Amino acid sequence: MDKTIDEINRRIRDGSARVVTADEMPSIVSELGEEGALKEVDVVTTGTFGAMCSSGAFLNFGHAEPPIKMERIWLNDVDAYGGIAAVDTYIGATNKSVTRAESYGGAHVIEDFIAGKAIELRAQSSGSDCYPRRNITTEIRLEDLNQAIMVNPRNAYQRYDGATNTSDDTLYTYMGTLLPHSGNVTYSGAGTLNPLCNDPGYRLIGSGVPIFLGGAPGMVVGEGTQHSSAGNFGTLMTTADMNEMSTDFLRAAYMYGYGPTLYMGVGIPIPVLDIEVVRRTAIRDEDIPVSIKDYGVPSRSRPVITQVNYAELKTGKIELNGEEVRTSSLSSYRNALKVARTLKQWIEDGQMILNLPTRRLDPSKQVKSMRETRKVALVQEIMQRKVVTVKEDEEIPEAARKLLKGETNHLPVLNEQGRLVGVVTTFDVAKAVAHPERRVRVKDVMTRNVITTRSDEPVDIAAQKLDHHRISALPVVDAQNQCIAILHASDLGKLFKPGGQGL
Amino acid sequence: MKLLVKLSHKSRPIIAEVVKDTGILINVDRARSDAHEGEEALVDVPDEFCRLISERMRSLGAHVSILDEGVRHDRDECVDCGSCISVCPKEVFSFNSEWELQVETKRCILCGRCVIACPHQALSLNDV
Ligand code: SF4
Ligand code: SF4
Numbered sequence: 270m271d272k273t274i275d276e277i278n279r280r281i282r283d284g285s286a287r288v289v290t291a292d293e294m295p296s297i298v299s300e301l302g303e304e305g306a307l308k309e310v311d312v313v314t315t316g317t318f319g320a321m322c323s324s325g326a327f328l329n330f331g332h333a334e335p336p337i338k339m340e341r342i343w344l345n346d347v348d349a350y351g352g353i354a355a356v357d358t359y360i361g362a363t364n365k366s367v368t369r370a371e372s373y374g375g376a377h378v379i380e381d382f383i384a385g386k387a388i389e390l391r392a393q394s395s396g397s398d399c400y401p402r403r404n405i406t407t408e409i410r411l412e413d414l415n416q417a418i419m420v421n422p423r424n425a426y427q428r429y430d431g432a433t434n435t436s437d438d439t440l441y442t443y444m445g446t447l448l449p450h451s452g453n454v455t456y457s458g459a460g461t462l463n464p465l466c467n468d469p470g471y472r473l474i475g476s477g478v479p480i481f482l483g484g485a486p487g488m489v490v491g492e493g494t495q496h497s498s499a500g501n502f503g504t505l506m507t508t509a510d511m512n513e514m515s516t517d518f519l520r521a522a523y524m525y526g527y528g529p530t531l532y533m534g535v536g537i538p539i540p541v542l543d544i545e546v547v548r549r550t551a552i553r554d555e556d557i558p559v560s561i562k563d564y565g566v567p568s569r570s571r572p573v574i575t576q577v578n579y580a581e582l583k584t585g586k587i588e589l590n591g592e593e594v595r596t597s598s599l600s601s602y603r604n605a606l607k608v609a610r611t612l613k614q615w616i617e618d619g620q621m622i623l624n625l626p627t628r629r630l631d632p633s634k635q636v637k638s639m640r641e642t643r644k645v646a647l648v649q650e651i652m653q654r655k656v657v658t659v660k661e662d663e664e665i666p667e668a669a670r671k672l673l674k675g676e677t678n679h680l681p682v683l684n685e686q687g688r689l690v691g692v693v694t695t696f697d698v699a700k701a702v703a704h705p706e707r708r709v710r711v712k713d714v715m716t717r718n719v720i721t722t723r724s725d726e727p728v729d730i731a732a733q734k735l736d737h738h739r740i741s742a743l744p745v746v747d748a749q750n751q752c753i754a755i756l757h758a759s760d761l762g763k764l765f766k767p768g769g770q771g772l
Numbered sequence: 773m774k775l776l777v778k779l780s781h782k783s784r785p786i787i788a789e790v791v792k793d794t795g796i797l798i799n800v801d802r803a804r805s806d807a808h809e810g811e812e813a814l815v816d817v818p819d820e821f822c823r824l825i826s827e828r829m830r831s832l833g834a835h836v837s838i839l840d841e842g843v844r845h846d847r848d849e850c851v852d853c854g855s856c857i858s859v860c861p862k863e864v865f866s867f868n869s870e871w872e873l874q875v876e877t878k879r880c881i882l883c884g885r886c887v888i889a890c891p892h893q894a895l896s897l898n899d900v
Contacts, residue, residue, distance in 0.1 A: 318851070320891065372893070445855045446889035453858035520851055522891035530891070532851060585857065585866075597858035599891070601851045603871035 270307065271543040277311045278622050286311040288538075288616045290609040291462045291550055298551040306547045312616055312623065313550040315464040316481070316536035316608030319457050319600025320522060322443065323423035323494060324531045325361040326379055326511055329415040330390065332356055337402035339392035343367070344378045351392075355400060359420075362521075362531035374529025376521035379419075382411040383483075383514050417511035419483065423493040425535045427465035427503040429559065431456035431582065431596075433574055433589065436565030437718075438737065441526025445599050447564055451574070451589050454561055454596045459605035460554040460579030464537040465503050467550045473539050474505070475626025481536035481612045485513035486621060489537070491628065497636035505630075507535060518608060532601075536608040538616055540623045554579035561589070567730050569638065648731050649724035651763045652745050652754040658683050661690055661712040665701045668693055668711050679742040681752040682715045689744055689752045691715030721746045722756055732761055773822045774801070774842075774882075778835040779811045786832045787813065794828065796821045801881040814839075814882060841898060842880025843887070845873075849894035856886040856895060 280286035289297060291313050298306045328349075338355035342348070346368040349358040362376040381388055387408045396403045411417055433454045434440050434447035441447075445455045460466070468474045476491045487509025496504045518534035539550060557579050562571040574589065581587050582596050615621045657675035659668050661682050671680055672695055682691035690712075697714040722731040722743040731743055735758050745754040779786060791798055799816040817825050826836040843864065852873050857865045862879045865886070887895045 319853075441888070445891070446859050446885065448859060455855070455858065520892060523893065524891050525888045532853075532891070595858035597856070597889075598854040601853040601871075603852040606871070 270304070272307070272311070272541065274540055274542065274623060274625055277540045277542075280311055281616055281619055281622060284617070284619055286616060288312045288314060288613045290606070290613055291315045291467050291539075291552075292606070292609070294547075294550045295461070295553045298547060303544050303547045303551075306551075307541060307544055310541045310547075312613075313467065313539045313541060313546075314536055314609045314612040314616065315459075315467050315539065316462050316534065316605045316610075316612065317425055317459040317464060317600065318518070318534040318604035318608055319459070319532060320443070320524070320530045321421060321424045321533040321535070322363050322530045324379075324419070324421040324533055325359055325375060326417055326419040327353075328358050328360060328417050330356040330358075330409065331413075331415050333402060333405055333407075335402045336400050337392060337394050337405050338397060338400035339394055339405070341393045343391045344375075344388050345369070345373070345381070346389075346391075347373070347375050347378050349375075363529055365528055371528065372523035374521070374523070376529045376531035379511070379531060380516060380519060380521040382417065383511060383519060384516050385410060385412075411512060418508060419485075419487070419511050419514070420490065420506070420508045421482075421493075421533070422506055423495055423504045424482075424507045424533060425464050425493075425505045425537075426458070427463070427469065427498070428501045428557075429456065429458040431559045431561040431577070432564045433561050433594070434565045435563050435574070440564055441524070442564055443524055443527045443530070444564060445524065445597060451592075451594055454582070454587060454589065454594050455599055456559055456561075456582050456596060457599045458559075458579070459600060459602060460557055460583065461552060462602075462605045462609055463557070464535065464539075465505070466552055466557055467539055468537075468546075469501065469503075469549065469632075470545075471498065471503065471626075471630040471632045473542075473546065473625065474537055475629045477624065477627035478537065479621055479623060480507060480509075480538075481518075481534065481608055481615070482507050482509035482514070483511075483519035483533055483535075484515035484517060484611075485509040485511070486615075489626075492630045492634070495636050496630070496634055498631060499633045499635040502636070503630065503632075503634075505535075518604070518611075534604060534608040536612040538612055538621065538623055540625075554583060561587075567733065646728040646764055647724065648722050648726050648728055648745060648756055649754075651728065651760045652724065652756045653760065654754045656681060656744075656752060656755040658752055659693065659711055660684075661710070661715065663711050664709060665698060665705075665711065665714070669698050669702070672698060677742075677755075677757075679744075679755065679757075681719075681744040681755065682711055683752060688750045689719060689721065689746055691717045692719050692742075692744065719744060723747070724753065728761065728764065731756055735761075773817055773819045774839040775815050775817060775822070775826060775829075776837045776839055777813045777815055777829060779813070780833065784832065786829055786834050787815065789832060790825060790828045794821070794824065796825060798825065802883065839882070839898070842877035842882060843875070844896045844898070845875045845877075846894045846896070849892045850890075851892055851894075853891065855889050855891055859885045859889045861885070 349360040364375040366373040432444035490506040493504030520532040560573045741758040802814040
């Protein structure tokens with residue numbers, strides 16, 4: 270007993286449509302059976318509320334007098350795109366302010382606009398006969414703009430991986446703070462409420478379908494960037510008018526060590542047309558797998574540590590290698606529910622009429638990795654093979670002599686077998702000289718927990734290690750932990766010198 | 773009750789002395805030593821002995837302040853994501869059945885981890 274979209278819309282118009290949120294669907298189906306649920310329920314609303322970095326808005330400021338074709342544009346000192354003449358721009362959520370603290374970015378500009386605050390617009394141009402003006406600085410509010418159209422290239426992922434970190438250091442990532450030695454697990458997504466999880470075949474979610482976006486009625490434009498539906502990682506490109514949005518459903522955020530991002534509330538109504546829709550929307554937290562990946566490995570293909578589901582993650586604890594580890598969500602389930610419930614209210618009140626996709630999304634698309642035509646620079650290309658080392662049993666003055674002679678601030682320390690066991694710096698030696706009574710040998714003052722690199726490691730990863738640990742040199746070791754070279758922070762400059770092998 | 777105890781470099785082992793004198797057990801939640809500013813310890817004492825202990829410590833030359841509040845939570849900025857939950861060593865944060873964040877500030881030892889982990893800058897510490 271299938272239903273048509275027209276029948277459902279007729280019920281929405283006369284106020285008799287039965288609308289439920291996606292989290293209610295599993296129990297309705299187990300109570301009434303699939304046929305019963307199909308008869309009873311007309312629309313299932315979904316919702317999610319979380320960090321959606323790939324978001325932003327097209328703005329039109331109206332023409333100035335004399336007119337300007339803006340080529341470089343800043344909103345509260347956040348760079349906006351200047352390639353879509355003349356008084357149009359696109360402000361992206363993750364751009365950082367060039368002057369304010371790095372915790373202020375494009376997402377904050379968008380939130381401030383929606384909150385009704387004044388934003389400073391600054392723009393420059395090289396001038397032309399038709400657009401003579403070179404500079405403009407002005408204060409604007411959302412109401413002063415002709416258009417503020419949010420268009421988010423990649424929202425509402427169908428599936429998310431979780432994160433943990435087996436390394437020895439705390440990591441600050443877009444997956445939040447990851448404690449060392451798998452001290453915690455973080456995850457994203459709304460589980461049973463996630464829009465695309467309720468329509469994995471893309472039968473009903475596609476171009477032109479009405480949605481809830483940041484508190485405004487909006488629609489799906491089409492497939493999102495990086496849409497990879499074949500691997501269950503589909504995404505959506507979405508749009509809505511910023512003027513109708515509310516800060517209840519859109520919040521700027523700042524992930525420490527990563528940068529600004531935008532938390533968006535996105536909800537999609539699904540018309541219950543047939544048994545297939547009933548089955549799909551009956552999906553439970555238990556049915557949605559999440560792979561927990563190791564962010565301690567700085568590579569695109571991070572190893573999967575374990576596989577769990579949302580029901581397990583939502584208990585607040587999961588088991589990892591026999592130990593109980595606490596879990597944190599980065600997205601807000603409470604707000605996801607609020608999105609789904611608000612959308613339900615809209616439809617019950619007849620404010621949103623549904624339609625089928627005007628064009629369906631490709632359900633079997635596979636995302637590609639970047640084609641890289643130049644070799645990634647490796648540590649071996651810039652490391653210094655001549656490395657002065659010291660033995661752990663040598664006395665401090667010997668280390669001081671070597672530091673002076675080698676014109677270096679770091680001496681790798683080797684044991685009897687020639688393996689790397691520590692590092693001494695000029696500072697360690699100076700301290701030892703100041704307190705000679707306690708510290709006589711290199712091993713008494715060296716740092717034992719040495720951060721190292723390998724000759725075949727990409728330079729960028731070594732550079733991140735230097736940054737992360739605020740150090741200025743890394744011993745380069747081989748598989749036997751023999752120190753074969755050293756990489757100084759100053760060596761990184763070689764890559765950019767004329768004649769050097771540019772990146 | 774939590775006390776923040778600041779000791780100058782030359783001072784005696786004040787915490788140990790006070791424990792010995794009074795027989796009251798003091799829990800050191802956190803301690804820090806700084807070359808310029810001396811030592812600082814965050815200690816937990818039974819509420820009823822708070823005054824006695826702080827007076828004793830002051831008389832021994834320490835600077836003592838009472839911290840009646842742990843981490844501060846700004847409800848308006850909070851979106852109830854829960855990012856803070858798993859990084860806190862003291863299980864200060866939890867969700868209620870409505871997925872709303874609950875904060876038990878009393879257990880907080882002011883380590884600061886959650887302040888960094890909160891994506892919405894909804895958590896802060898008093899300047900201590
Ligand atoms: S400051 Fe530390 S102890 Fe206090 S709530 Fe935050 S993480 Fe927990
Ligand atoms: S991390 Fe911040 S925004 Fe998220 S629940 Fe905790 S206090 Fe609220």
